[in-house]
Amino acid sequence: MTNADTLSADLSYAKVLWDAADKLRGQIDSAEYKHVVLGLLFLKYISDSFEARHEKLKGELEAEGITGEQLQSLLDYRDEYTAEHVFWVPPEARWSHLQSQAARTDIATLIDDAIYAVERDNPAKLRGKLSRDYARKGIEPQKMKELIDLISGAGFKHDQSRARDMLGRVYEYFLGKFAQAEGKRGGEFFTPRSIVRLLVEMLEPYEGRVYDPCCGSAGMFVQSENFVKAHGGLKTNISIFGQESNPTTWRLAHMNLAIRGIEANLGPQPADSFLRDLHPDLKADYILANPPFNDSDWSGDLLQEDVRWRYGTPPNSNANYAWIQHFIHHLAPPNGRGGGVAGFVMANGSLSSNTGREGEIRQHIVEADLVDAIVALPAQLFLTTAIPACLWFLTRDKTGGNLKYGGRDREGETLFVDARELGTMLNRTQRELTAGGEDDPGHDSDIGRIVYAYRQWRGEPAPDWWDQAKHGEWLYHDTPGFCKAETVEGIKDRGFVLNPGRYVGAEERRGDEEPFSVKFPHILGELEDSFSEGERLAEEVRRQLSGLQYYE
Numbered sequence: 001m002t003n004a005d006t007l008s009a010d011l012s013y014a015k016v017l018w019d020a021a022d023k024l025r026g027q028i029d030s031a032e033y034k035h036v037v038l039g040l041l042f043l044k045y046i047s048d049s050f051e052a053r054h055e056k057l058k059g060e061l062e063a064e065g066i067t068g069e070q071l072q073s074l075l076d077y078r079d080e081y082t083a084e085h086v087f088w089v090p091p092e093a094r095w096s097h098l099q100s101q102a103a104r105t106d107i108a109t110l111i112d113d114a115i116y117a118v119e120r121d122n123p124a125k126l127r128g129k130l131s132r133d134y135a136r137k138g139i140e141p142q143k144m145k146e147l148i149d150l151i152s153g154a155g156f157k158h159d160q161s162r163a164r165d166m167l168g169r170v171y172e173y174f175l176g177k178f179a180q181a182e183g184k185r186g187g188e189f190f191t192p193r194s195i196v197r198l199l200v201e202m203l204e205p206y207e208g209r210v211y212d213p214c215c216g217s218a219g220m221f222v223q224s225e226n227f228v229k230a231h232g233g234l235k236t237n238i239s240i241f242g243q244e245s246n247p248t249t250w251r252l253a254h255m256n257l258a259i260r261g262i263e264a265n266l267g268p269q270p271a272d273s274f275l276r277d278l279h280p281d282l283k284a285d286y287i288l289a290n291p292p293f294n295d296s297d298w299s300g301d302l303l304q305e306d307v308r309w310r311y312g313t314p315p316n317s318n319a320n321y322a323w324i325q326h327f328i329h330h331l332a333p334p335n336g337r338g339g340g341v342a343g344f345v346m347a348n349g350s351l352s353s354n355t356g357r358e359g360e361i362r363q364h365i366v367e368a369d370l371v372d373a374i375v376a377l378p379a380q381l382f383l384t385t386a387i388p389a390c391l392w393f394l395t396r397d398k399t400g401g402n403l404k405y406g407g408r409d410r411e412g413e414t415l416f417v418d419a420r421e422l423g424t425m426l427n428r429t430q431r432e433l434t435a436g437g438e439d440d441p442g443h444d445s446d447i448g449r450i451v452y453a454y455r456q457w458r459g460e461p462a463p464d465w466w467d468q469a470k471h472g473e474w475l476y477h478d479t480p481g482f483c484k485a486e487t488v489e490g491i492k493d494r495g496f497v498l499n500p501g502r503y504v505g506a507e508e509r510r511g512d513e514e515p516f517s518v519k520f521p522h523i524l525g526e527l528e529d530s531f532s533e534g535e536r537l538a539e540e541v542r543r544q545l546s547g548l549q550y551y552e
Contacts, residue, residue: 013166014173020150022177024143030181035131035248036139038174040151042130042255043114045167046087047095053086078121085261087126093117099152102145108134111144128269129254167259168222175217175256180430190216191290191345192381194433194447195391196223199288199343201441201451202373202393204403207237208285211330213273214323215242215266218253220288225262230439240264241279245272274322275299283332287342293389294347295319311364315356320346324392325361328370331396338403339396341372348376348390351498363496366414366488370394373415373454376500378423380431388420390500393454400459408459414491415457416500417483422446443471453483480505 025033057080061071074080078088091097093114101110111134119127134144154170172193179190200223207228212220221242225235240257242264244250250270257264267278298319303309308329314322324346331340351374353359365371373393382389400407423431423446436442440463441451453476462474478484484503494502 014170017150017154017170018174018177021147021174024147024150026140026143028137028139030178032137034174034178034182035252036134036137037147037151038171038178038252038255039115039131039134040111040147041154041167041171041174042259043093043098043111043118044095044151044154045259046118047089047093049086050081050089050094051096053081053084087118087258088121090117090121095152099148102148103141105141106135107141107144107148108137108139125258126254129251129258131248131251171256171259172219172222175219175252191219192432193219193223194435195290195345195377195381196220196288197435197441198375198433198447198450199345199391200224200227201447202391202454203286203288203341203343205238205286205288206231206233209239209241209282209332210286210288211241211279211282211284212287212289213243213277213279213326213330214289214291215244215253216249216290218242218256218262218264218266220290221257221262221264222260224286224288225260226438235262241282241284242266243273243278244270246270272299273326274303274319277326279330282330283340284330285332285340287327287330287340288344289323289327289342290345291323292319294349298322311368312357312361314361315358318349318353318355318358320350320353321358321361324350324365324394328365328394331394334397338399341396342392342394344392346390346392348388348499350392351390359496362498365394366491366496366498369398369412369488370396371414371498372398372410373417373457374498374500375417375450376420378420378431378433380425380429381423381433403458403460406459406461410458412488413485414488414498415454415483415485416498416503417450417453418481418500418504419446419450420501421481422449440465449482453479457483457485478504 021037028036054075058071058075061074066074081088092110098107098110098114101107104110112132115130115132115134119130119132175190176193196219199220205224205227210221210224212218215221221240224238224240228235228238240262242253243266244253247270250266253266265279271278296317296319300314300316300319300322303322304313308325309322310328311325312321314320314325323344327342327344331342333339349355350358350362371392372395373391375391375393377389377391379388398411398413399409419433423433426432433446434442435445435447441448443449443452456474456476459476462468466474468474476485481504484500484505486503490503491498
């Protein structure tokens with residue numbers, strides 16, 4: 001079976017499992033049910049992994065002629081499991097025990113006790129990091145039994161690598177479906193896979209420190225590890241640092257990483273990155289993040305003199321430029337081998353807003369030549385909003401020294417990409433950027449078009465598989481309506497507005513045959529750009545008039 005066949009089979013299985021689990025939800029809110037289902041999947045996986053290791057070890061020992069008490073003693077020796085990155089699962093937490101007790105009226109309490117036992121026996125990695133409140137949720141015992149019986153059919157006793165891949169895909173599928181069911185709240189813990197994939201492919205985190213100060217369920221870290229693995233590297237080549245303020249999401253992130261065997265430092269407890277930075281001295285090689293959009297309740301009034309505001313104090317009414325400067329603060333400086341790079345999601349308003357001090361901060365960041373690229377995204381990619389967002393890419397070093405395979409000196413330049421026309425509708429309300437295989441985004445895919453324009457512009461050498469006769473010459477070219485390289489002076493001439501549409505040129509007029517439901521988000525995005533430009537021009541007129549003695 002090929003990797004593609006395996007992926008397809010796993011996703012098909014995940015869909016079947018989801019459909020069945022969702023039918024059992026009843027009146028339970030998705031936000032509550034999410035932790036019930038994902039917690040049980042986690043218990044099933046670690047129990048299956050433990051049993052698989054137990055059976056293999058037993059076979060090896062019996063082949064050596066070991067029997068009786070000596071055999072049992074060695075089978076109960078924890079290091080035989082932890083050395084193989086398998087969690088020790090005590091008898092009361094093993095799935096066979098829970099399944100045998102599933103008809104009891106206090107089954108929810110037994111599950112809480114099982115989770116406590118797992119944390120107790122794996123304190124270094126799991127203590128305080130799992131949700132343990134099944135009894136409090138008040139789920140009917142019969143519903144809980146049906147859910148246990150359903151998950152009992154999920155087999156994770158393959159070889160460990162295959163089992164992890166399978167559960168990883170099931171877990172990610174469930175995260176996405178729960179986020180979709182929760183709508184706006186779901187976006188707080190889940191960033192769509194295509195956006196994470198695009199960020200990771202653009203930054204290419206081969207080795208070094210990877211940081212996400214608002215990590216949600218840890219999707220950025222999972223995709224970073226997948227990137228390293230797909231390109232022949234070792235996951236031990238990257239060190240992961242993160243932070244999350246929501247306690248239940250912080251636990252979700254730990255489970256998401258634990259099932260994949262990914263080591264990460266998410267801090268000893270959940271905490272707000274602005275008020276309590278758990279990694280104050282970290283200088284990261286890669287920053288990937290999707291912070292909350294336009295957060296007006298970020299405690300800015302308590303942080304007026306913060307050291308992170310090197311380019312200006314952010315307005316109390318909006319955290320966008322607080323996040324941007326937090327990222328800059330944690331970027332590794334140039335060190336002869338390159339400097340830190342960051343890729344993150346932002347609301348479109350960050351590109352042109354002059355509210356409070358935002359325009360001045362943006363100007364200072366541009367003048368410092370930190371902005372490497374800006375990508376305008378299509379509408380309806382996110383679960384939180386139908387309004388288009390954008391991606392920022394910042395770098396401490398534009399000489400090419402921070403690229404694995406080298407690149408050109410692009411100091412004083414910024415690449416603008418207008419990707420608003422890309423994407424495929426998955427349903428009436430959600431769009432997705434298409435991608436190629438696990439090891440390559442695909443030249444003709446949506447993600448591939450953006451990624452390869454960026455890599456060509458940076459002057460990276462062509463990949464080994466690039467066929468010039470098939471794909472064209474590996475050289476960057478400005479493409480009207482899609483991408484344009486601009487100088488800092490050119491950005492200054494446009495009032496330091498960073499909307500890609502201002503640089504790449506007007507997009508082609510759409511035909512009237514396009515459905516209004518598809519056309520409307522594009523129109524809304526263009527209208528927002530026009531409003532932003534109008535605000536900028538009005539501000540400039542006020543500034544000019546303020547010098548006249550008759551203007552008050």
